[in-house]
Amino acid sequence: xxxxxxxxxxxxxxxxxxxxxxxxxxxxxxxxxxxxxxxxxxxxxxxxxxxxxxxxxxxxxxxxxxxxxxxxxxxxxxxxxxxxxxxxxxxxxxxxx
Amino acid sequence: xxxxxxxxxxxxxxxxxxxxxxxxxxxxxxxxxxxxxxxxxxxxxxxxxxxxxxxxxxxxxxxxxxxxxxxxxxxxxxxxxxxxxxxxxxxxxxxxxxxxxxxxxxxxxxxxxxxxxxxxxxxxxxxxxxxxxxxxxxxx
Numbered sequence: 001x002x003x004x005x006x007x008x009x010x011x012x013x014x015x016x017x018x019x020x021x022x023x024x025x026x027x028x029x030x031x032x033x034x035x036x037x038x039x040x041x042x043x044x045x046x047x048x049x050x051x052x053x054x055x056x057x058x059x060x061x062x063x064x065x066x067x068x069x070x071x072x073x074x075x076x077x078x079x080x081x082x083x084x085x086x087x088x089x090x091x092x093x094x095x096x097x
Numbered sequence: 098x099x100x101x102x103x104x105x106x107x108x109x110x111x112x113x114x115x116x117x118x119x120x121x122x123x124x125x126x127x128x129x130x131x132x133x134x135x136x137x138x139x140x141x142x143x144x145x146x147x148x149x150x151x152x153x154x155x156x157x158x159x160x161x162x163x164x165x166x167x168x169x170x171x172x173x174x175x176x177x178x179x180x181x182x183x184x185x186x187x188x189x190x191x192x193x194x195x196x197x198x199x200x201x202x203x204x205x206x207x208x209x210x211x212x213x214x215x216x217x218x219x220x221x222x223x224x225x226x227x228x229x230x231x232x233x234x235x236x237x
Contacts, residue, residue: 073115076210080188081117084206087139088121091204094133095125 004049005078008085009034010042014051014065015082018075022055022062115210123202127194130202131173134192146170146178154178186210 005011009032016031017023025043029036043063046052053066065075123130137144141156141163148170156163165180165187174194181187190208197203 073210076115077117080208081119084117084119084208088119088204088206091123091130091133091139092121095123095129 004045004051005074007042009038010046011078012082012085013039013042014046014078017052017063018065018079022057022064024057024060024062026060028063117206117208119206121204121206122197123204124200125202126200127173127196127202130194130204131176134204135176148172148176154180156180 005014012032013028016028025036025039028043029039032039034042043052047054047063051066053064055062055064133139135144135146135148141158141161143155143157145153145155146167147153148167150167150169152167152170154165154167156165161182163180163182165178168177168179168189170176175192177189177191179187179189188208188210190206193205193207195203195205
């Protein structure tokens, strides 16, 4: 389970999903600077690790954070860690751009 | 098992998941980085920091409002503060700025949850909204 969280993009993705009730790959790709294809790959890894739950909604699949294996500490790590990743990325853009 | 917390596992002093560590090298002086990280638009959209031990700290964004206090501010090397959203336990944030040669600054960020900080600092938990905890802990 922790292995699935080793990637900063996955943590950012998990944090983005945790901010809303449920999200689709298309919605997440519009929020994050990665392609829908890449989003789907990470969502699959997170779902396989039991961190995300998939549910079908019409023609789309919505993803929701699984509360169970994601203990309070881990969800804090994912949410707050994701915020720092965003802040540091913004700082990097500022000083390289 | 916990080495996913930081990009450099050998820098983790205490293997606990209640702690977030990040490091970044920036092509800027410490003063330039300090100015950005203590101004509005980075920690939150609006940032009010009284940069003295025990000084008030307010962070406002559309998504959240956090209040807290400054534990230590040593421009341009180190800023440590506590913050919390109303009703939630405060966490401690420490920003360290080190020269990394040739106009490069290494920024290190650590955010830790109270239990972890308790172990580190050995002091009682501060309560956000309380009056005297800030200077008391800062002086410890």
